Amino acid sequence: MTQGSRFDLLVVGGGINGAGIARDAAGRGFSVLLCEQDDLAAHTSSASTKLIHGGLRYLEYREFGLVRKALQERETLLRAAPHIMWPLRFVMPHMPDLRPAWLIRAGLFLYDHLAKRELLPGSRGIDMRRHAAGAPLVDSIRRGFVYSDGWVDDARLVVLNALDASEHGARVMTRTKLVSAVRAGNEWHAKLQRADGTSFDVRAGAIANAAGPWVAELLHGALGRGAQHSVRLVKGSHIVTRRLFDHDHAYIFQNPDKRIIFAIPYEREYTLIGTTDIEYRDDPAHVAIDAGEVQYLCDSINRYFKRHIAPADVCWTYSGVRPLLEDENADNPSAVTRDYKLELDAPEGTAPLLSVFGGKITTFRKLAEEAVDTLAGALGQKAPAWTAGAPLPGGNIERADFEGFLARFQREHAWLPADLARRYARAYGTRATNVIGHARSLSELGRAFAPGLYEAELRYLRDVEWARSAQDVLWRRSKLGLHVEPGTLAAVTADIDAWFAQEPAARAA
Incomplete structure (x- = not known):
């Protein structure tokens, strides 16, 4: 990129x-620069x-x-990327001391009818003594509900949006971090800094501050x-254990403190x-995550499951900070709205x-x-919205x-082990063939860095999906880190990092 390059829009936050x-x-024809200080979805x-x-x-x-808007989006997204998104049935055990059955039925009726459904079946009541989802639960739970x-x-959803x-x-x-930006008439003059400390300047007709937890810090700091x-920053933590049940449904549990806990089939x-x-x-x-959160999640599961878990059973944890729209009326973090506001700062001229x-x-x-509609108006440009019916990369799967699609992919690549073929199809959809390239055997995929992780995939992730480290590959572009033996994970991580250090990317970060 040349010094002083100009874009219609600078987006800050990956x-x-x-x-x-x-x-x-x-997709509307704007020239766009997206900068992210770390990795995409980091x-x-x-x-x-x-x-x-x-x-x-x-x-x-x-x-x-908010619920209606989100329900309307569910099926739009499921159609856009059926390789990385799919329908899931949720089981809610009925606990009479927490919420009466009539209230749950009323809520599920609303949930079924606030927006049109075509792909997802509706809710229904179930007898836990007869349904497969009841077997892992304590015997006192006799009734429940299922919904979609x-x-x-x-x-991967983030990466596919960036790729598109x-x-x-x-x-x-x-x-690449935004260091500063100042207005100069009808454009922004911005200074960006790469990870190696070098910096460069760009000009932009508009800036979209999508920095998530750092949105306010960016406003007050780099943007002045x-x-x-x-x-309002709210920490959400998760734990991962070995499989607690054999069926393909997920659970939603109501806790006495009014929080909701999910238990979901994973990897x-x-x-x-x-x-x-x-x-x-x-x-x-x-x-x-802290020890108290781990224990809280274990206790929440143990309230419902026959098989109890303890912190020692946790295989992996992750935590994130949710930048929720400040709600002065919500004392409980769980009650803070998940809706959003778009704030436009655009003095005339x-x-x-x-x-x-x-x-x-x-x-x-x-x-x-909505953000691009707002910016298009502010920039005096008119271009129609287009993403509602557009598949994400790899998502152009018939019906x-x-x-x-997986059955066809496996027939066409019968030399791939079934588990690897499924993982490629799930991660990359119709672009799985781009990962494989001209390979016709496992040996032609190159060196194996870990079970199921070959050099051909590393090369694709580096050249196409902006991966630059083992962390990017093992824990974001995939969850292969979970499947590496714990005793060898450090060595595998070092090996992949060394490969990235030695192999220059085909395109600049």
Whole structure:
């Protein structure tokens, strides 16, 4: 990139909102630069509960508009990327001492009918003594309810949005931080800094501040601006254990403290449990689970399951800081709204600045669409919205039929082990053939760095998906780190990092 290059839009933040805005804007013909100080989805956007959902519990807080918006987005997203998103049935055991059955039925009726459904079946009551989901639970639980939502590989969702933005002409720069930006008439003059300490200047017609937990810090610091809104930082932590049940349903549990805990099938061999909601006041870059949270999640599971778990059973943990829109009326972090506000700072005759406060992963596409609509108007450009019916990279699977696609992929690549073929199909969809290239055997995929991780995939992740380290590969672009023997994980990590250090990327970060 040349010094002083000009773009219509500079997007700051490589989480789901920033990547979504960059994609939408680039697809409308804007010249776009997306900068992210770390890796794509390095923070909040890879630390979600990994659900595409309306938010059943938000009905209790009368967030009907937010729930309706999220429910409308569920099927739009499921069609856009059926390789990384799929329907999931949730079981809610009935605990009479927490909520009466009639109230749950009323809530599920609303959940079924607030938005049109085509892919997802509706809710129903179940007898836990007859349903497979009842077997792992304590015998006192005799009734329950089943309803539908969706699952998403959150970090890959971010990467695919950034990739689509890039393929529509956007420049995506990871490990690149916005140091400062000042208005100069109808454009911004911004200074960016790479990870190696070198810096360069760019000009932009507008800036979208999608820095997530750092949105206010960026406004007051690099941008030198104030804000009408603020965010409330809430830590959400999760634990992963070996598989606690054999069926393919997930559970949603109601705790006496009114928090909701999910137990979700994860990576075929594991169960994902979360989340906590705790006020957070430290640096979002260094968030981590604490012993109290681990015990809380174990206790929550033990209230319902026959098989009890302890902190020693936890295989992996992750935590993220959610930048929730400040709600002065909500004392409980779980009750803070998951809706968003877009704040436009655009005095007449000056370059606009749009800042994103709040939001949730399910509504990212709608948020991005509204953000670009707002900026297009401020920039005096007219371009129609386009993402509602557009597949994400690898998502152009006929009729959103992943199993049919997988069967064809396995037939065409019969030399691939079944588990590896499924993982490639799930991660990359119709672009799995780009990862394999011309290989016709495992040996032609190159060196194996870990079970199921070959050099061909590392090369693809480096050249196409901006991966630059073992952490990027093992814990964000995939969850292969979970499947590496703990005693060898450090050596595998060092080996992959050494490969990245020796192998220059085909395109600049």
